[in-house]
Amino acid sequence: MAQVVKIDAKHMDCRNFCPVDVVKGICRKSGSKVIIDSPVCPKFEQLPKCKNCAHYTPSPTEEHIGTCGAAESKPWTPAELIAVTCENYQPA
Amino acid sequence: MAKKLADILDEKGMPISFQYGGQSPEEPVDREVKKSPTPRAKALLDLYFDTYSSATIEFPYWYTRRWEELEGEVPIVRRAEALKAAFSHLTPTIWPGELLVMGKAHYYRGSFPMPWLSEGYFMAKEDELYQAALARGAASADEVTKWGTGGGNVTKSFGNVVSIAGKFGIRQEEVPALLKLARAWVGKSVDDIGHKWEMKVPEYQVKENIMRSVVCMFDSGFTLPQGREVINYYYPLQYGFDRLIEMAEELRDKVAGKADGDGVCGMDRLYFYEAVKLVLEGIQTWILNYAKEAKRLASVTEEPVQKKEYEELADRLEWIAHKQPRTFLEALQLTYTIHIAVLNEDCISGMSPGRIGQILWPWFEQDMAAGRLDEKTALEYLELYRVKFTCIDCFASMGVVGGVLSGNTFNHLCVGGLTKDGESAANDLEMLILEAGITCATPQPTLGVLYDEKLPEAFLLKAIECVKTGTGYPAWMNNQTAMNFLLRHYGPEGMTVEEARAWSVGGCLETSAGCWKELTLNGKSYWVPGGCGQPTSVGVHFISLPKILELVLFNGYDHRTKLQVFPAHNKKLETYEELFEQVKDYFAQAVDVLAKCNNIQHDIWRKQNMCVFNSMLKPDCLDKGLHIGQLGYRYNATFNIETEANINLVNSLAALKKLVYEEKKYTLDQMREAMLANFGFKSAEEVGSFSLASQEKREDVGDKYDDIHADCLKAPKYGNDDPYVDSILAEWEDWFCRMCYDYESLYGKPFYACQISVSTHGPMGAATMATPDGRLGGTTFADGSMSAYPGTDRNGAYALFTSATVWDHSMSQNSQLNLKVHPSAIRGLEGSRKLLELTRAYLRRGAFHIQYNVVDSKILRDAQKNPEKYRDLMVRVAGFTQYWVEIGKAIQDEVIARTEYLQV
Numbered sequence: 003m004a005q006v007v008k009i010d011a012k013h014m015d016c017r018n019f020c021p022v023d024v025v026k027g028i029c030r031k032s033g034s035k036v037i038i039d040s041p042v043c044p045k046f047e048q049l050p051k052c053k054n055c056a057h058y059t060p061s062p063t064e065e066h067i068g069t070c071g072a073a074e075s076k077p078w079t080p081a082e083l084i085a086v087t088c089e090n091y092q093p094a
Numbered sequence: 095m096a097k098k099l100a101d102i103l104d105e106k107g108m109p110i111s112f113q114y115g116g117q118s119p120e121e122p123v124d125r126e127v128k129k130s131p132t133p134r135a136k137a138l139l140d141l142y143f144d145t146y147s148s149a150t151i152e153f154p155y156w157y158t159r160r161w162e163e164l165e166g167e168v169p170i171v172r173r174a175e176a177l178k179a180a181f182s183h184l185t186p187t188i189w190p191g192e193l194l195v196m197g198k199a200h201y202y203r204g205s206f207p208m209p210w211l212s213e214g215y216f217m218a219k220e221d222e223l224y225q226a227a228l229a230r231g232a233a234s235a236d237e238v239t240k241w242g243t244g245g246g247n248v249t250k251s252f253g254n255v256v257s258i259a260g261k262f263g264i265r266q267e268e269v270p271a272l273l274k275l276a277r278a279w280v281g282k283s284v285d286d287i288g289h290k291w292e293m294k295v296p297e298y299q300v301k302e303n304i305m306r307s308v309v310c311m312f313d314s315g316f317t318l319p320q321g322r323e324v325i326n327y328y329y330p331l332q333y334g335f336d337r338l339i340e341m342a343e344e345l346r347d348k349v350a351g352k353a354d355g356d357g358v359c360g361m362d363r364l365y366f367y368e369a370v371k372l373v374l375e376g377i378q379t380w381i382l383n384y385a386k387e388a389k390r391l392a393s394v395t396e397e398p399v400q401k402k403e404y405e406e407l408a409d410r411l412e413w414i415a416h417k418q419p420r421t422f423l424e425a426l427q428l429t430y431t432i433h434i435a436v437l438n439e440d441c442i443s444g445m446s447p448g449r450i451g452q453i454l455w456p457w458f459e460q461d462m463a464a465g466r467l468d469e470k471t472a473l474e475y476l477e478l479y480r481v482k483f484t485c486i487d488c489f490a491s492m493g494v495v496g497g498v499l500s501g502n503t504f505n506h507l508c509v510g511g512l513t514k515d516g517e518s519a520a521n522d523l524e525m526l527i528l529e530a531g532i533t534c535a536t537p538q539p540t541l542g543v544l545y546d547e548k549l550p551e552a553f554l555l556k557a558i559e560c561v562k563t564g565t566g567y568p569a570w571m572n573n574q575t576a577m578n579f580l581l582r583h584y585g586p587e588g589m590t591v592e593e594a595r596a597w598s599v600g601g602c603l604e605t606s607a608g609c610w611k612e613l614t615l616n617g618k619s620y621w622v623p624g625g626c627g628q629p630t631s632v633g634v635h636f637i638s639l640p641k642i643l644e645l646v647l648f649n650g651y652d653h654r655t656k657l658q659v660f661p662a663h664n665k666k667l668e669t670y671e672e673l674f675e676q677v678k679d680y681f682a683q684a685v686d687v688l689a690k691c692n693n694i695q696h697d698i699w700r701k702q703n704m705c706v707f708n709s710m711l712k713p714d715c716l717d718k719g720l721h722i723g724q725l726g727y728r729y730n731a732t733f734n735i736e737t738e739a740n741i742n743l744v745n746s747l748a749a750l751k752k753l754v755y756e757e758k759k760y761t762l763d764q765m766r767e768a769m770l771a772n773f774g775f776k777s778a779e780e781v782g783s784f785s786l787a788s789q790e791k792r793e794d795v796g797d798k799y800d801d802i803h804a805d806c807l808k809a810p811k812y813g814n815d816d817p818y819v820d821s822i823l824a825e826w827e828d829w830f831c832r833m834c835y836d837y838e839s840l841y842g843k844p845f846y847a848c849q850i851s852v853s854t855h856g857p858m859g860a861a862t863m864a865t866p867d868g869r870l871g872g873t874t875f876a877d878g879s880m881s882a883y884p885g886t887d888r889n890g891a892y893a894l895f896t897s898a899t900v901w902d903h904s905m906s907q908n909s910q911l912n913l914k915v916h917p918s919a920i921r922g923l924e925g926s927r928k929l930l931e932l933t934r935a936y937l938r939r940g941a942f943h944i945q946y947n948v949v950d951s952k953i954l955r956d957a958q959k960n961p962e963k964y965r966d967l968m969v970r971v972a973g974f975t976q977y978w979v980e981i982g983k984a985i986q987d988e989v990i991a992r993t994e995y996l997q998v
Contacts, residue, residue: 022145023204
């Protein structure tokens, strides 16, 4: 089933994006270089990140920062943190 | 229009870019040897050329999060848990075409800050970084395609990228987290705690003044607490991670609750072994995460060749996460994994692979014999290894990364030397390593030959072929001189002749202690070398000798910062001897206070930030149950005193001796006045450049200082077989190398002399006024420690060699001589033999090191004007090779100005 593409999604939010540096990466679907901030395509697949996790609560005061509810201590966490290796990640 | 120094020197018959032995052809002459990498390696190298140096907060986030959860835990266990959490959560990225994988971070050229070492930079720049992050908008295509000068350095913020220290780019979305992490370590970092305690040293204010006036360049305790050492891959290669974890558990259980006669550290063994187990588990998970990613990629890849490669990669990674490698490729992958793991554990520059061709020989020999491997395939693996090492970045402060390191990471790979039994250790794999250095020319790993008379001619000529590519490597180190140094210095710690043969170079040119371990593969035994000594990047680094002389002449006062750096000596300096004695006195004062403060910084480091993984790798930590900070390593007397610009000091002393004290042509006051007036030239700041060639004459002073400047320039110069000046060098070296032994490191061991410049001759020159040798204020010093000041070696290479060997090089950890040779001087086989004989001629005099820049200066000048055409051009700076476009202009100019040898 086709995934709904978030309007503000960037290439760095896509599972098919292979990051090269802070500017660009390689699209594993097309094999070509893509700019992180350029619009994504219909083949977009959401990359696990804290901001996409069910345990994540955004901070009301700090931009790009939230709280991880999965850990007992409820630590702060960066919204953009990639969570492919996180044992507690659950898609929101 | 203001006259430039270059034109003035030309008029005086002393051209700034002197050519010895003829004149180079009008048309630029290219390097003779040029080969290409395999398409796979080329594609990955091309990707590197198109990659920004990129930072992420992933590792520090997970480290800090776990650290904070474990308040009150035993420090080494707390740190091991934090490292385990960080390794276990690193995002694996595998780039298309890679056969060797893994990296410091998920970017191709990724790295990350370690605020637990030092967070000061981020706190000082907090507002600036916030503002830069806020100001970021949508990136335009134009903004993100501005390559050229700077190479992959993010020299300024653009698009959604914020520049850190003019080197690393970080996504603006990560800046708030970066600053939050930095705040978490305020008052807790090694930097902050170390600073609190170093201020207890009674002479601390002198240290503060020394740092501000750039008499000394950096504090190693919190910038680069480890490095310039040789790694040891033996234990994982011999046992595999599963068995090592079992061993750590067995040893932990054996020592729990027992001091075994050591009332100070005996009980600590329990915590050390537990920490080892935890870190190994973290590294194992990290490798397995890459295996999972390889499997995932295999599952979504349709192209059959790439799919199979991902499947095989997953298999290799799953195997080496647990067991001893089965094949050469697995062993190569494991050594790279270990290397990166060590670099992620601590901020390190100059972690050298050592003699990898001898360490991996068992797998190479057996794979070749079994027909599992051929030379062509092995060569491709070695090219990929070069690309992966070149992708390594070191995230340290601006002054360290830019000023000291020029962005280089100094992973020195050595070939040659002797076996445990004293025979030539060169082998066929090392021939391929040299070939890969030719076909895939990259700055890392830089190569070095441990030259010994026993090495075969064919091997040495292969190394010369590599030199002729113009990559600046291999460096040539004298095996016997190094062994003499090692035996002299580590004899008290038990080093034998046999063990001295296991040495290799750590970092640029740091002679580092090694040992032999018996490795068994499929029932066959091999003795392999590896590092077993502490870092040599530690101690008093770097002391600017011309700056010391300047302060002597101005009674301890620094005119640039307006600080009274040293207590006024109030001497009239009426004799040359009195002057020289005062130089020694201020130098000794600097060493004394810097050594004390440095000891405190490293003491805090070993208490708060001890390394676990690097400790367990190196003999004899695993046997003793002690980490680096508890003298677990076999050799611990590694702290050194590093000087900068000894040649400018020697040339300046010669000028003063001749012009002021002997001929009395000028008074000392006249010399001081000329120095303050920069010999009638504008200041480097005024000109807007610290480069030699750019300096301009003032138009308002007329010819007032022309005579004194000309006399200073014409005074005897080192590098010409002139006993007048060479005897000053001999006296200085003899005194300096001996005085180091008067100082003691925190480990209760004596210091020793270290003499390399890295790229400090740029920034340290920038902070030093004009010198009596005629060098203008702010401009670069001579590179290395045995290189002549650019353009002043005018009697040929053999005269330079005579000057350089007036002292015993085995009294110092190293010495450094870089020679720029025009490609036309060494054409063909005859040229190769001439270059080899030249090298031998120097090393046979007992010298430690020589290295060549084989390049036509015209190409370098063109590369300055058109950097976009020269993204892959490399040059030798001072003990390291770097991409031309990634080094600063002052150093570029200094390399251009070096004497160009058209005859060897």
